[in-house]
Amino acid sequence: MTYSSLIFIYGFLPLSLLIYHAAREKYRNAVLLGLSLIFCGFCGLKCLAFTVLDTAFNFLVGHIIDTHRVRKKSGTLPLLTGITANIAMLFVFRAADLAELREKIGLPEGVLPVGISLFTLSAVGYLIDIYSDRIRAESDPVRFGLYMLMFPRIIMGPVLRYDSFVKILSRRKCSLAETGTGMTIFVKGLAKKVLAADNLFMLYSAVRNVKSGELAAVNAWLGMIAYVLCLYFTVSGLTDMGIGLGRCFGMHFPRCFNYPLFVSKLRYFASRWHMQAVRWFRRYISSPLSAQSSVRWIKKLIFIATWGFFGFWYTFRAGGLIWGLLLGIGIVVERKFAKLKMLNATGIIVTFVFLTVSSVFLAGDNLSASIRYLGAMVGGNRMLADSLTVYLLRSYIIILLVSVYASTDLFRNMLLRSRKHKVNSVLSAATPAIVIVLLLVCTAFIAYGGASSLSPVTL
């Protein structure tokens, strides 16, 4: 079950809101966990069993590490065991080369336990935090189960530290107004996914269908720009939906994206893209390793490698690793030229071009395909444009322009500036109508297949 499916929006969501709000305060955690297990169970009981066992395993390992707090060294083995087991499981499910192993275990083909990438990060972070004495092991299995499996955050996050999650959980405020805000954010995320990302994915697919040797340069650029925008709207749409759902249940999750695409420097992109996940990699990989060395070039190498891991986590392919490494290298190089005034004027274009070019590796099935695609982008096929260019531009120009505008903070800034004006009150008053119309339009788009399943990455 995905957030952008009919059965979730019109079946699971209203029902779970009803059950949750009808339950007594003290049972709400258990109710939410039960609902989350049903949500995860839609992948099949086999996948659910894996998920539950993994949660129980991490709960147990957390306690073993906790009991060795005084003699820290003896806690190292359970920590390493826990981390290795979590990462091994992630590889088993996500690495394409391990398909045979998955078959032997008897896992259904193409089915992943929901949110495997996210809850692996959560689990590893939890174990490290106990080991480093930041938190104590959780004694309440229900609360820990919620941390790992809670359906509003299991698909795309946000990835939170355990103590932050517990704080959010304990400060829950359930009210009709909170649900209203939550539904507004949810529908915004749904629109990002269904209206923007899915249509952009069709543009990207249209370009990908052309043989790489026959691809005109403009088409190749159009396809990759569509891919970058699609990736942004997919991932940020899903996180928005998760944050909105959390809000419906009274929880205030931090946002994950802050208009990262059209920024004047790569490091701004890095600090605004998938913020909670990027922070996880920095917190648990880059920072501890960098602290071990005072040599600058080693620190830079660690920084670049961490971005490489982040990219690899997206795709579990070499292409994702290269995308991440390129981003890391780009940020390091950019710092060298940070004082160049020219960057202030051209930064937005340079950054977006860099992101577009590096995303060729993220998008490609393999390295040779990515290199061929790059060749087409620089005019290697000796074709600047063809009839397909006209067709694609004519068909997608509106969605491209609207998507570019929506991925900037121009609209938000306009709203902020107009706070004292009438237009703001009018827009505010129209919110319920806008939410319902958007919800129904998105429903129309997913009504035939029942769900919006197109995605540039599988997390």
Place this chain on the structure above:
Amino acid sequence: MTRLIKKITAVAAIAVTGTLGLLTVTVPKKTYSENENRMLQGIPQLSWSALADGSYFSGLSSCFTDHFAFRHFFVSSDAKLASGMCERVVNGVYIGNTRLIDAKVSERGKSQLNAERIKRFAGNYSGAVYLAAVPTSSGVYSSMLPAYLSYNTEKQQIDRFYAEFDRSIRKIDAYSILKMQTDDYIFLRSDTKWTGYGAYCVYKTVIQKLGFLPSPYSKYTVRHVSDDYCGNLYNRTQYMKSNKDMLDIYEYSDGAEAESCTCYYNNGDSKSAQLYDLSALDSGDKYDIYTCGTCPFMRIRTSLNNDRKLLVITDDMGRNFVPFLIQHYSEIGVVCPKKMTGKLEEYVNADDYEQTLILIGADSLGDEDMLSPLEEEEE
């Protein structure tokens, strides 16, 4: 947003999602959708294996989707919105100015398996085998599709399929015949299938290959029995602005007649039928007026006494094609492998027929199950 606005938003959103969800669950379920011309997914059967591998839940999700309240309204709105907003491809169908075209031609499976089955069938068969792979509207009107959707055209698929056979199987180039007639009404505008006239154009060549002179077009009386047929491409898009189609039946008043048509079903039952069933005009699928190919095996005995027998192995493309053959054979056996649950020999002995015509649509060439009944029972 003020608190009041937030509360109104919450109430409105919950009311809309709750009401539509409730209507979906409580309104009595239909088993068949007339708008989409297909059986709808029912509530899946509960079993441990289905629960374990998740197929129960995906079935449940499909059931919810199929029975979603106001589904027809939402699906048809999708076509309107999508064609206005971006590319004119909705649910895998290209919305052209004059017709709908299947845009998923390039994604079809490989035809090698079916070619092998036909070769094995021909090897064990005592008579002559004729093969006609018929393009769908996507093949004949592929130039209307944007370039990226027509890179692996039906022409190429048919050529690759034909290249699998040697001269012992006589191939008929239906593609070129139809391609020359694109200005005529040879394909339905809202469907992948051909019209009666399209079938007649190919019949003229096929029947000559089979050793007869074709009946002249002027001898037929064409009856337009319906002018509001919505085909399988409409079913996928429910695009209201698409042109509705005419269904024709061809009658040859001075010629031979079908004296008896008998349908044989998978459970061993047989039933008398007619070549055209006009009562289907009142049903969900008006195309069922063409009865040939609606049952696994149909035996047609004509008023001719020339003792010539033809076996036709076909899919939907044969439904309005077979009636033209009545003028030449005393008996025609129509095999529809897609409808068969057993092997061909359980229904008919192919060697009783001196000629076999395999007439299948290009969209069936890559269908792995399509010709599986032709394979002999493993001992």
